[in-house]
Amino acid sequence: MPRSTFSGSVTSPKVDIIVDLGNPFLNLTVDGFLKIGTVAATKVAAEEAYSIVKRGSVSHHNFEHSLKKMCKEGAYWGTVAGVYVGMEYGFERIRGTRDWKNAMLGGALTGALISAACNNGRDKIVTDAIAGGAVATAAEFLNYLT
Amino acid sequence: MPRSTFSGSVTSPKVDIIVDLGNPFLNLTVDGFLKIGTVAATKVAAEEAYSIVKRGSVSHHNFEHSLKKMCKEGAYWGTVAGVYVGMEYGFERIRGTRDWKNAMLGGALTGALISAACNNGRDKIVTDAIAGGAVATAAEFLNYLT
Structure with a gap:
Protein backbone atom coordinates (compact mmCIF):
# COMPACT_ATOMS: atom_id res chain seq x y z
CA MET A 1 0.00 0.00 0.00
CA PRO A 2 1.47 3.39 -0.96
CA ARG A 3 0.96 4.93 2.47
CA SER A 4 3.55 7.64 1.92
CA THR A 5 1.45 9.31 -0.79
CA PHE A 6 -1.44 9.24 1.62
CA SER A 7 0.22 10.98 4.53
CA GLY A 8 1.95 13.37 2.16
CA SER A 9 -1.32 14.61 0.78
CA VAL A 10 -2.86 14.92 4.20
CA THR A 11 -0.21 17.14 5.79
CA SER A 12 0.09 19.52 2.84
CA PRO A 13 -3.20 21.47 2.82
CA LYS A 14 -2.87 24.81 4.58
CA VAL A 15 -6.20 26.45 5.26
CA ASP A 16 -5.58 30.15 5.60
CA ILE A 17 -7.93 31.87 3.22
CA ILE A 18 -9.11 34.97 5.05
CA VAL A 19 -12.25 36.73 3.88
CA ASP A 20 -13.13 39.95 5.68
CA LEU A 21 -16.70 41.07 5.29
CA GLY A 22 -16.45 43.77 7.94
CA ASN A 23 -18.78 41.97 10.34
CA PRO A 24 -17.56 39.44 12.95
CA PHE A 25 -20.73 37.34 12.61
CA LEU A 26 -20.38 37.02 8.82
CA ASN A 27 -16.61 36.52 9.04
CA LEU A 28 -17.00 33.61 11.46
CA THR A 29 -19.70 32.01 9.33
CA VAL A 30 -17.70 32.27 6.12
CA ASP A 31 -14.54 31.10 7.88
CA GLY A 32 -16.39 28.08 9.31
CA PHE A 33 -17.85 27.29 5.89
CA LEU A 34 -14.47 27.41 4.15
CA LYS A 35 -12.49 25.51 6.79
CA ILE A 36 -14.95 22.73 7.48
CA GLY A 37 -15.85 22.54 3.79
CA THR A 38 -12.17 21.95 3.04
CA VAL A 39 -11.98 19.24 5.71
CA ALA A 40 -15.01 17.48 4.22
CA ALA A 41 -13.62 17.76 0.67
CA THR A 42 -10.31 16.30 1.91
CA LYS A 43 -12.21 13.47 3.60
CA VAL A 44 -13.96 12.59 0.34
CA ALA A 45 -10.65 12.88 -1.53
CA ALA A 46 -9.03 10.44 0.93
CA GLU A 47 -11.95 8.02 0.58
CA GLU A 48 -11.80 8.17 -3.19
CA ALA A 49 -8.00 7.75 -3.13
CA TYR A 50 -8.43 4.63 -1.02
CA SER A 51 -11.01 3.21 -3.41
CA ILE A 52 -8.70 3.91 -6.37
CA VAL A 53 -5.74 2.29 -4.56
CA LYS A 54 -7.92 -0.71 -3.75
CA ARG A 55 -9.15 -1.16 -7.32
CA GLY A 56 -5.84 -0.23 -8.86
CA SER A 57 -7.27 1.66 -11.82
CA VAL A 58 -8.42 5.22 -12.48
CA SER A 59 -11.17 5.90 -14.99
CA HIS A 60 -12.38 9.30 -16.21
CA HIS A 61 -15.93 8.77 -15.04
CA ASN A 62 -14.81 7.96 -11.51
CA PHE A 63 -12.71 11.11 -11.26
CA GLU A 64 -15.60 13.34 -12.26
CA HIS A 65 -17.85 11.58 -9.77
CA SER A 66 -15.24 12.12 -7.03
CA LEU A 67 -15.02 15.84 -7.75
CA LYS A 68 -18.78 16.20 -7.65
CA LYS A 69 -18.93 14.31 -4.36
CA MET A 70 -16.19 16.51 -2.89
CA CYS A 71 -18.17 19.63 -3.80
CA LYS A 72 -21.41 18.22 -2.46
CA GLU A 73 -20.03 17.00 0.87
CA GLY A 74 -17.85 20.08 1.24
CA ALA A 75 -20.81 22.38 0.75
CA TYR A 76 -22.97 20.37 3.16
CA TRP A 77 -20.41 20.18 6.01
CA GLY A 78 -19.45 23.79 5.35
CA THR A 79 -23.06 24.97 5.62
CA VAL A 80 -23.60 23.07 8.86
CA ALA A 81 -20.36 24.46 10.32
CA GLY A 82 -21.09 28.00 9.16
CA VAL A 83 -24.57 27.97 10.67
CA TYR A 84 -23.22 26.45 13.90
CA VAL A 85 -20.36 28.92 14.30
CA GLY A 86 -22.69 31.84 13.62
CA MET A 87 -25.23 30.50 16.13
CA GLU A 88 -22.64 29.93 18.83
CA TYR A 89 -21.30 33.43 18.35
CA GLY A 90 -24.84 34.80 18.48
CA PHE A 91 -25.59 32.99 21.73
CA GLU A 92 -22.33 34.23 23.19
CA ARG A 93 -23.36 37.81 22.42
CA ILE A 94 -26.89 37.33 23.71
CA ARG A 95 -25.94 35.46 26.91
CA GLY A 96 -22.76 37.45 27.52
CA THR A 97 -20.79 34.37 28.65
CA ARG A 98 -18.60 31.71 27.05
CA MET B 1 -45.92 22.09 24.92
CA PRO B 2 -44.34 22.19 28.39
CA ARG B 3 -41.06 23.67 27.15
CA SER B 4 -40.11 24.96 30.60
CA THR B 5 -39.66 21.41 31.96
CA PHE B 6 -37.40 20.69 29.01
CA SER B 7 -34.95 23.55 29.40
CA GLY B 8 -35.00 23.11 33.18
CA SER B 9 -33.70 19.57 32.92
CA VAL B 10 -31.05 20.51 30.40
CA THR B 11 -29.34 23.27 32.38
CA SER B 12 -29.21 21.38 35.67
CA PRO B 13 -26.65 18.56 35.18
CA LYS B 14 -23.25 19.44 36.56
CA VAL B 15 -20.50 17.11 35.37
CA ASP B 16 -17.68 17.29 37.88
CA ILE B 17 -16.89 13.77 38.95
CA ILE B 18 -13.12 13.57 39.29
CA VAL B 19 -11.42 10.18 39.28
CA ASP B 20 -7.67 10.18 39.88
CA LEU B 21 -5.86 7.04 38.79
CA GLY B 22 -2.39 8.52 39.22
CA ASN B 23 -1.69 8.47 35.47
CA PRO B 24 -2.55 11.38 33.13
CA PHE B 25 -3.34 9.03 30.24
CA LEU B 26 -5.82 6.98 32.28
CA ASN B 27 -7.26 10.07 33.93
CA LEU B 28 -8.01 11.68 30.57
CA THR B 29 -9.57 8.49 29.22
CA VAL B 30 -11.81 7.96 32.24
CA ASP B 31 -12.72 11.65 32.30
CA GLY B 32 -13.65 11.53 28.61
CA PHE B 33 -15.69 8.39 29.14
CA LEU B 34 -17.65 9.87 32.05
CA LYS B 35 -18.25 13.30 30.53
CA ILE B 36 -19.21 12.24 27.04
CA GLY B 37 -21.14 9.25 28.41
CA THR B 38 -23.17 11.69 30.49
CA VAL B 39 -23.81 13.89 27.45
CA ALA B 40 -25.03 10.87 25.46
CA ALA B 41 -27.25 9.67 28.33
CA THR B 42 -28.73 13.18 28.60
CA LYS B 43 -29.34 13.19 24.84
CA VAL B 44 -31.30 9.92 25.07
CA ALA B 45 -33.17 11.25 28.13
CA ALA B 46 -34.17 14.37 26.16
CA GLU B 47 -35.29 12.25 23.20
CA GLU B 48 -37.34 9.98 25.41
CA ALA B 49 -38.83 12.98 27.24
CA TYR B 50 -39.90 14.41 23.89
CA SER B 51 -41.50 11.13 22.84
CA ILE B 52 -43.36 10.97 26.18
CA VAL B 53 -44.53 14.58 25.85
CA LYS B 54 -45.69 13.84 22.31
CA ARG B 55 -47.62 10.73 23.26
CA GLY B 56 -48.86 12.20 26.53
CA SER B 57 -48.62 8.96 28.52
CA VAL B 58 -45.88 7.17 30.50
CA SER B 59 -45.89 3.38 30.71
CA HIS B 60 -43.59 1.22 32.83
CA HIS B 61 -42.20 -0.68 29.89
CA ASN B 62 -41.16 2.48 28.10
CA PHE B 63 -39.28 3.80 31.13
CA GLU B 64 -37.23 0.63 31.44
CA HIS B 65 -36.45 0.74 27.72
CA SER B 66 -35.34 4.37 28.04
CA LEU B 67 -32.96 3.56 30.90
CA LYS B 68 -31.43 0.69 28.94
CA LYS B 69 -31.00 2.92 25.90
CA MET B 70 -29.38 5.64 28.04
CA CYS B 71 -26.85 3.13 29.38
CA LYS B 72 -26.15 1.69 25.96
CA GLU B 73 -25.66 5.00 24.16
CA GLY B 74 -23.79 6.48 27.11
CA ALA B 75 -21.35 3.59 27.17
CA TYR B 76 -20.85 3.74 23.39
CA TRP B 77 -20.22 7.50 23.16
CA GLY B 78 -18.14 7.31 26.33
CA THR B 79 -15.92 4.57 24.91
CA VAL B 80 -15.38 6.45 21.65
CA ALA B 81 -14.56 9.65 23.57
CA GLY B 82 -12.26 7.86 26.01
CA VAL B 83 -10.32 6.16 23.22
CA TYR B 84 -10.12 9.43 21.26
CA VAL B 85 -8.93 11.53 24.21
CA GLY B 86 -6.32 8.93 25.11
CA MET B 87 -5.12 8.73 21.49
CA GLU B 88 -4.90 12.50 21.12
CA TYR B 89 -2.91 12.74 24.35
CA GLY B 90 -0.66 9.93 23.16
CA PHE B 91 0.02 11.64 19.82
CA GLU B 92 0.71 14.88 21.66
CA ARG B 93 3.35 13.11 23.76
CA ILE B 94 4.87 11.29 20.78
CA ARG B 95 4.93 14.30 18.43
CA GLY B 96 5.73 16.84 21.13
CA THR B 97 3.38 19.48 19.70
CA ARG B 98 -0.25 20.51 20.08
Missing part, protein backbone atom coordinates in the same frame (compact mmCIF):
# COMPACT_ATOMS: atom_id res chain seq x y z
CA ASP A 99 -19.42 28.20 28.23
CA TRP A 100 -20.67 24.85 26.99
CA LYS A 101 -24.28 26.03 27.01
CA ASN A 102 -23.55 28.25 23.98
CA ALA A 103 -22.30 25.17 22.14
CA MET A 104 -25.36 23.17 23.22
CA LEU A 105 -27.85 25.86 22.17
CA GLY A 106 -25.95 26.56 18.94
CA GLY A 107 -25.80 22.85 18.09
CA ALA A 108 -29.48 22.36 18.85
CA LEU A 109 -30.56 25.34 16.75
CA THR A 110 -28.24 24.30 13.90
CA GLY A 111 -29.63 20.75 13.98
CA ALA A 112 -33.18 22.09 13.89
CA LEU A 113 -32.43 24.57 11.07
CA ILE A 114 -30.59 22.09 8.84
CA SER A 115 -33.29 19.50 9.49
CA ALA A 116 -36.04 22.00 8.67
CA ALA A 117 -34.18 23.06 5.51
CA CYS A 118 -34.12 19.39 4.41
CA ASN A 119 -37.93 19.31 4.55
CA ASN A 120 -38.09 16.92 7.49
CA GLY A 121 -41.17 16.47 9.67
CA ARG A 122 -41.59 18.01 13.14
CA ASP A 123 -40.46 14.88 15.02
CA LYS A 124 -37.29 14.54 12.97
CA ILE A 125 -36.50 18.23 13.50
CA VAL A 126 -36.77 17.86 17.29
CA THR A 127 -34.64 14.69 17.27
CA ASP A 128 -32.03 16.38 15.08
CA ALA A 129 -32.01 19.41 17.38
CA ILE A 130 -31.37 17.12 20.39
CA ALA A 131 -28.65 15.23 18.51
CA GLY A 132 -27.04 18.50 17.32
CA GLY A 133 -27.00 19.88 20.83
CA ALA A 134 -25.51 16.67 22.22
CA VAL A 135 -22.77 16.46 19.58
CA ALA A 136 -21.83 20.14 20.04
CA THR A 137 -21.75 19.73 23.84
CA ALA A 138 -19.61 16.60 23.52
CA ALA A 139 -17.17 18.41 21.20
CA GLU A 140 -16.99 21.33 23.65
CA PHE A 141 -16.26 19.01 26.58
CA LEU A 142 -13.57 17.11 24.65
CA ASN A 143 -12.07 20.48 23.97
CA TYR A 144 -11.64 21.28 27.64
CA LEU A 145 -10.21 17.83 28.29
CA THR A 146 -7.39 17.94 25.77
CA ASP B 99 -2.01 21.11 16.80
CA TRP B 100 -4.86 19.87 14.65
CA LYS B 101 -2.79 16.94 13.36
CA ASN B 102 -3.02 15.27 16.76
CA ALA B 103 -6.79 15.50 16.52
CA MET B 104 -6.74 14.11 12.97
CA LEU B 105 -4.48 11.18 13.83
CA GLY B 106 -6.35 10.50 17.08
CA GLY B 107 -9.71 10.60 15.30
CA ALA B 108 -8.49 8.32 12.50
CA LEU B 109 -7.05 5.74 14.92
CA THR B 110 -10.16 5.90 17.10
CA GLY B 111 -12.39 5.37 14.07
CA ALA B 112 -10.29 2.41 12.95
CA LEU B 113 -10.20 0.87 16.45
CA ILE B 114 -13.92 1.21 17.14
CA SER B 115 -14.68 -0.09 13.64
CA ALA B 116 -12.36 -3.07 14.13
CA ALA B 117 -13.92 -3.76 17.55
CA CYS B 118 -17.35 -3.88 15.86
CA ASN B 119 -16.10 -6.70 13.60
CA ASN B 120 -16.22 -4.66 10.43
CA GLY B 121 -14.36 -5.57 7.24
CA ARG B 122 -11.12 -3.92 6.10
CA ASP B 123 -12.82 -1.44 3.74
CA LYS B 124 -15.25 -0.28 6.40
CA ILE B 125 -12.39 0.16 8.88
CA VAL B 126 -10.48 2.41 6.45
CA THR B 127 -13.60 4.44 5.67
CA ASP B 128 -14.36 4.82 9.37
CA ALA B 129 -10.76 5.87 10.03
CA ILE B 130 -11.04 8.57 7.33
CA ALA B 131 -14.40 9.73 8.69
CA GLY B 132 -13.08 9.76 12.27
CA GLY B 133 -10.06 11.81 11.28
CA ALA B 134 -12.23 14.27 9.35
CA VAL B 135 -14.74 14.72 12.17
CA ALA B 136 -11.98 15.23 14.75
CA THR B 137 -10.19 17.74 12.49
CA ALA B 138 -13.44 19.61 11.89
CA ALA B 139 -14.14 19.75 15.65
CA GLU B 140 -10.62 21.04 16.27
CA PHE B 141 -10.97 23.76 13.63
CA LEU B 142 -14.35 24.85 14.96
CA ASN B 143 -12.66 25.11 18.30
CA TYR B 144 -10.13 27.64 17.09
CA LEU B 145 -12.86 29.61 15.37
CA THR B 146 -15.11 30.17 18.38
